[in-house]
Amino acid sequence: MAAGGSYSIVEYFGGDGGYRCGYCKHENGNFSHGMWSHTMTVQDYQDLIDRGWRRSGKYVYKPLMNKTCCPQYTIRCHALNFHPSKTHKKTLKKVNRFLSKGEMPVERHDEGLEGEPMDSAHEAGVQPPRQDLLKIDHSEVQDISTSPDTDTTNSTAPITPREDAVPAPAEKTPNVTPKSGQSHRIQARQEKRRRKDEERQRRERGERGKKKILVPFPRHTVDRPSTSWVSFSAMLGGGTGQPSVDGLTLLRLPVRLVPVSFEDPDFLASYEQSAALYARYQTTVHGDSPYECGESEAETAPDGPDVGYGSFHQQYWLDGRIVAVGVLDILPSCVSSVYLYYHPEFSSLSLGTYSALREIAFTRQLQQQSPKLAYYYLGFYVHSCPKMRYKRRVPPPPSLHLPPTPSTRCFPKLPVNSTSRPKETSDACALKELGRVLVLHRRTVMPYAAYARKRKGSNDEKEVEQYASLLGQTCAEKILLYRA
Structure with a gap:
């Protein structure tokens, strides 16, 4: 359980x-x-991400959409309505071919534009404060008391944050005059166009003289998604990491779900290997220095999934070693993809897309245990970032949530260009009473009105109002704002 009882505590x-x-x-x-x-x-973090917040480590941030140069929109898809595209099936076949025959695909120049299951708060320049700048006295988190003016209840467990990252896109080859060594590429393109023209002509000759009957075919039928999903699930291996393919399987890619907690034996046993993989990924792909994982605990609920809520690692094992780790937040209404890091040697397998497909399948499994947990969050969408374009291709098109009220309405279409900014809807949870905002002062939980009376002459009203406006009335009355 979180130190401090039943509250979220923020600075x-x-x-x-x-x-x-x-x-x-x-x-x-x-x-x-x-x-x-x-x-x-x-639950508090679920409410925050639905209002446009996102976390990078324990630092939770909200972009100012009308001011920032690259608007970042929360994007999600309904896992039960998902059906794989041709690109998704191609990725699965590529991975299954590697597992069944040991064939490693040749990496292409445009492979880096695919992206990962998450945008990069780290790469986007989010700057969490240094630990030594935090003002909170951790003794105040212990045995906090409640002011008589406070009336709120909530269940708690900490979420272990990790920042999300995406491999940088490969540089495009500039347009230059073809040399002698490149002439075969031009010939190959011409040959491809010629074959397409011949195929079209054959179809036209075969259909000439026949009466065409146009039969309306519903794009979405009742049994089509389920049939498609059965085939798709078989390609994924039904959650076992063993795909349904013909012939002898050389390799297996099982996925293990472990909670991010040093009290969990599986997490502790694999921690060094996972940390080493992360360090190699960060230094090789991003040129960064590694950082340590935080601690977390799982939170259970009567109507929640068996694994509980909180932060988890989906570890992809190959021949006794971890080759990729997907960091997930399992929340009351969704599975939120936080981060993916993998061994650079396997970058040509499109593990970003592959892990996202597995996480969607995992969300569907959790929904059978907890019906309200039905969404898969892909993180932020930034139209000006090429490596996020793959998020537009998730069928059906994912919903773009508009802050500050994504729970009341969602924008059905993604931005047309990097400068277009959808209009925000009216905020049903807008701040109405500043005095009801909860604060933590000297180990005591109290409304801001009571705090202001005790701290006469306090000049932080403008700051608290700004904070509460971003959170909304509902969240501001649940989450504790630390006041020194």
């Missing part, structure tokens, strides 16, 4: 100043507000 840092954007590289065009989550309940 607000604002964020009116701009800083470098990792998407368009603007030096001071990225604007977002952030707070440090000392503890966070799964």
Whole structure:
């Protein structure tokens, strides 16, 4: 359980100043507000991501959509309505061919544009505060008491945050005049066009003289998604990592789900190997230095999934070693993809797409145990970032949630270009009473009105109002804002 009982406890840092954007590289065009989550309940984090917040480690941030250079929209898909596209099936066949025959595909120049199951808060320039700048006294989190003016209940478990990242896209080859060594590529393209023309002519000759009958075919039928999913699930291996293919299978790729907790024996036993893989991924793909994982505990609920809620690692094992790790947040209404890191040697297998497909399948499994857990969150969508274009191709098209009220309405279409910004809907959870915002002061939970009376002459009303406006009335009355 989280220290401090049944509350989320945060420290607000604002964020009116701009800083470098990792998407368009603007030096001071990225604007977002952030707070440090000392503890966070799964339900509170669910409510926050539905209002456009996202986490990078324990730092939770919300982009200012009308001000930042690259708007970042929360994007999700309904797992039960998902049906695989040709690109998805091609990825599965590529992985299954590797497992069954040991054939490693040749990496193409456009492979890096595929992206991973998550956008990169790390790469986007999110700057969490240094630990030594946090003002909270951790003794105040222990045995906190409730002011008589406070009336709130909630169940708690911390969410272990990890920042998300995406492999940088490969550089495109500039257009140059073909040399003698490149002439075969031009000939291959011409030959491909010629074959297509001949095929079209054969179809026209075969249909000439016949009466065409147009039969209306429903695009979405009752049995089509289920039939498609059965075949798709077989290609995934039914959750076992063993695909349904003919012939002798050389390799297996089982997936193990372990909670991010050093008290869990499976997580502890694989921690060193997982950390080493992460370090290699960060240094090879991003040129970064590794950081340590945080601790977390699973939270259970009577109507929740058997694995509980919280942060988990989906470990992909190959021949006794971990080759990829997907970091997930299992929340009351969704599975949120946080991060994926993998061994660089397997980059040509399109593990980003493959792991996203497995996570969608995992979401469907959890939904059978907890009916309200039906969504798969792909993180932020940034139209100006090429490596996120793959998110547009998730069928059916994913919903783009508009802050501040994604729970009341969602925008059905993604932005047309990097400058288009959908209009935000009216906020049903807008801040109405600042005095009801909960704060933690000297180990005591109290409404802000009571705190203001005790701290006469306090000049933090503007800051608290800004914080509460971003959270909304509902979240501001549940989450504790630390006040020194």
